[in-house]
Amino acid sequence: RLNSMTVDGLKPGTTYVFRVRAHTDGGYGTYGGEIELETSHEDMLAIGDPNQPTILAVSIAGGIVLLIFLVACFVISGRHCGYIKAKQDPDEEKMHFQHGRVKLPGSRTYVHPHTYEDPNQAIRDFAKEIDASSIRIERVIGAGEFGEVCSGRLKLPSKREICVAIKSLKAGYSEKQRRDFLSEASIMGQFDHPNIIRLEGVVTKCKLVMIITEFMENGSLDSFLRKHDGQFTMIQLVGMLRGIASGMKYLSDMNYVHRDLAARNILVNSNLVCKVSDFGLSRVLEDDPEAAYTTRGGKIPIRWTAPEAIAYRKFTSASDVWSYGIVMWEVVSFGERPYWEMSNQDVIKAIDEGYRLPAPMDCPLVLHQLMLDCWEKARSDRPKFGQIVNILDKLIRNPSSLKQLTQSSAWQDANAQDCLTVATLEEWLDAIKMGQYKENFSAAGYVTLESLIYVNGSELNKIGITLPGHQKRILSSVQNFQTHGAHLQV
Incomplete structure (x- = not known):
């Protein structure tokens, strides 16, 4: 049996991608992961042993069966097949072929099901x-x-x-x-x-x-957080984020790009362990037609997607890191909708102009800075998932680092000006996204803005507003009015 393959006719200084499978008396095996090689400036390229004309021996199953390297694609007379990719950017991992030597990936690599003939x-x-x-x-x-x-x-x-x-x-x-x-x-x-x-x-x-x-008892992370708004400590939230980052590091190490990382696609079990899910190749992103922006290549969840993935469909682990930054924002805001009621086109335009989501209420400065790092325009400037895991580990070991909060909160940045110019109590509740409590206030006799100066925590409990996060938002807004001298009047 042969255990080597020499490939002729390749262009110097060019990147090629090969896929390999075994052929035995039992038939063909399955393709392994992609092996990306960059030719040197010499005239001939072969795969092999550096002591001979570049021959590489590969053994499997304890040496029982030797693999025959069948090259799935290569260039003949300048024609390129589907597996040969354009030269990658410097920030992406690459296998270099120099002096007849190639370093094969040591870790397990994800195999796309569509590469199977059957x-x-x-x-x-x-x-x-x-x-x-x-x-x-x-x-x-x-x-x-x-x-x-x-x-x-x-x-x-x-x-x-x-x-x-x-x-x-x-x-x-x-x-x-x-x-x-x-x-x-x-x-x-x-x-x-x-x-x-x-x-x-x-x-x-x-x-x-x-x-x-x-089975994940607590369902999807976004709805779970909305249901328990304000009920988890910051260190618990960071623990959730650490778990998600660890899962994404594993996927990234396997060369798997998720493309739809969002809190709705994270599941939570009874121990608050968060697990990445939704690996379908064909997805319906959300029932909301505004949730996805249709391009020639399919649907993209705009609010979670990196700019280069929206513009050029360039999905990489770095675009997953951008999405992870949005997940961080969702977690710290207890399931708030990213970019609120902005349209998809407005989100795309704002991001292109340099806008980034402000810190959620009571967000530690270090967490918002990590979000901003994930949202760097140049994908090579974004942290890797391994770095994110290390950062979160340090925060968990040193909880005091979470005490310094950002000076403003997301909902204040988005709505503080509206709050100062509202004319009615109903408009105020809408401005701070607490419109679901209009009937509660009305039934308790709060019908004017002026009457809100008497609102405190115990009063909110009496009128049926018991979620700590919602109480904090309402009381902070009342204080915001007083701080700006508006006295709850227009």
Whole structure:
């Protein structure tokens, strides 16, 4: 059997991407991850041993079977195939081919399911088949793009019964819908990290096709935070952020780019552990038509997406870092909507002009600075996920560093001027985004702005405003009026 491949006809000083698979008596194996090589300025390039004309031997499975390097693509007579990419920017990782030597990636690399000739093989490689009789569906907890999401129980032989989430494919599906649905399992099954949602397995051999994952009791992070506004300490929030960053570092190290990192795609369990989820290749981003800006390449969640990804569809781990900065803002603001009621076009224009989200209320200075670092225009200037994890670890070890707060809060920056020019109590509540409490104030006899000077914490409890975050926002706004000498009058 051969264990080397020489590639001729390559251009000097050019970057190529190769994919490799084994060929044995049993047939072809699956492709491995992409190997990016940059040719030297010499006339010939080969893959191999530096002591011979560049021959590289690769062994697998304890040396039982030797791989034949089959080059999936190369240039012949100046023609480029689909796997050959343009030269990457200096800030991106690259494998250099110099003096006949190449450093192969030592860490595990994510394999895209679409690189498989047979998509079902990707499922077999990365997802365990579960017998449908092992699953007990209990109740519907939501709706996914392809069908219902339920909670239930999984009991495998010789293992204890566990709670699981069950995504099912709705009846009448096409083969493409089945393939797209199961592609998420092919991706998720490659990951093994405490801050990445865990795949338990799939059911593909019966009419009801299902994906089984661990069950996350507290649901999505954005709705969980809104439900518990103001009820977590800053160190708890930083702990959540640290978990998300750790999961994203793992994905980045595997060369996986998420593209849709947002609090709605983070799940929370009963121990407040946050796990990155939503690895579908085909997504409906939100029901709100304003949530996504349609381009020729598909839908992009504008409020969470880096400028270069919006403009040029340049998605990298650095664009995921930008999205992570938005997630930080969502967490510290307890699920506030990024950029409030601004339209997508206004967000794009504002970002291009240098605008960045101001600090949420009571946000530590160091956290807002980290957000701003994630939102650097030049992606090479943004921190890597490993650096973000280290920064958050230091903050957790030294909680006193979280005590210095930013001088202004996001809602004040966005609405303080409006608050000083409102004419009615209802307008004031709308300005501080507390309009849901209009009936509470009215029923308690608060009908004019002047009457609010008597409002305090205990009074807010009496009229049914009990969430600490909401109380703090209302009381701070009253103080803001008095500080600016408006005395709650126009």
